[in-house]
Amino acid sequence: AAGVIQSPRHLIKEKRETATLKCYPIPRHDTVYWYQQGPGQDPQFLISFYEKMQSDKGSIPDRFSAQQFSDYHSELNMSSLELGDSALYFCASSLLSNPEAFFGQGTRLTVV
Amino acid sequence: AQTVTQSQPEMSVQEAETVTLSCTYDTSENNYYLFWYKQPPSRQMILVIRQEAYKQQNATENRFSVNFQKAAKSFSLKISDSQLGDTAMYFCAFLLAYNNNDMRFGAGTRLTVKP
Numbered sequence: 001a002a003g004v005i006q007s008p009r010h011l012i013k014e015k016r017e018t019a020t021l022k023c024y025p026i027p028r029h030d031t032v033y034w035y036q037q038g039p040g041q042d043p044q045f046l047i048s049f050y051e052k053m054q055s056d057k058g059s060i061p062d063r064f065s066a067q068q069f070s071d072y073h074s075e076l077n078m079s080s081l082e083l084g085d086s087a088l089y090f091c092a093s094s095l096l097s098n099p100e101a102f103f104g105q106g107t108r109l110t111v112v
Numbered sequence: 113a114q115t116v117t118q119s120q121p122e123m124s125v126q127e128a129e130t131v132t133l134s135c136t137y138d139t140s141e142n143n144y145y146l147f148w149y150k151q152p153p154s155r156q157m158i159l160v161i162r163q164e165a166y167k168q169q170n171a172t173e174n175r176f177s178v179n180f181q182k183a184a185k186s187f188s189l190k191i192s193d194s195q196l197g198d199t200a201m202y203f204c205a206f207l208l209a210y211n212n213n214d215m216r217f218g219a220g221t222r223l224t225v226k227p
Binding site for chain 1: 145154157209218
């Protein structure tokens with residue numbers, strides 16, 4: 001069965017650079033979520049989209065933005081990267097009618 | 113605001129034995145979902161089991177079962193016949209029924225299954 005695909009799996013960036021993380025949800029899923037998991041921490045909700053519209057916002061810094069495209073894939077854009085942005089970034093998808101969220105394998109971002 | 117508490121940072125169990133991971137949550141809402149996610153060393157997030165708050169019957173998935181006590185706001189995970197592959201971080205998660213967008217996780221419990 002198709003799962004949530006995230007790319008890249010690993011990313012190394014320097015401070016003040018920009019990073020773009022991509023997420024391809026499970027086909028026919030209408031909701032996408034982004035989570036940030038710092039080292040040794042639980043996942044923190046960043047932002048979500050339902051039917052290509054932003055539906056909720058969590059603890060997402062102003063330096064970050066995201067969008068969902070017509071093909072339902074989503075991108076998380078991170079600018080002016082800081083060392084503290086180093087984390088595992090998860091994308092998850094679900095159907096609004098079914099709260100069961102399926103997670104991608106995550107993108108490990110390292111800011112040096 | 114909803115909060116999830118996992119009071120056991122680390123636990124260990126012998127292979128083939130049973131272990132229970134604790135989770136409590138705080139909410140004033142009545143309709144919600146609870147989940148247990150497993151995060152193995154690969155760091156992938158894998159859904160283990162889910163419980164709808166309106167269901168009194170405890171959810172069961174093979175060797176995994178929960179003890180859902182709604183009045184006490186408790187949602188523990190029991191792993192029977194523990195296997196080495198169960199070694200992982202386990203996160204308890206809470207989701208409001210009317211807002212699918214903000215799943216709240218506990219701090220996690222690191223479970224080690226010993227041979």
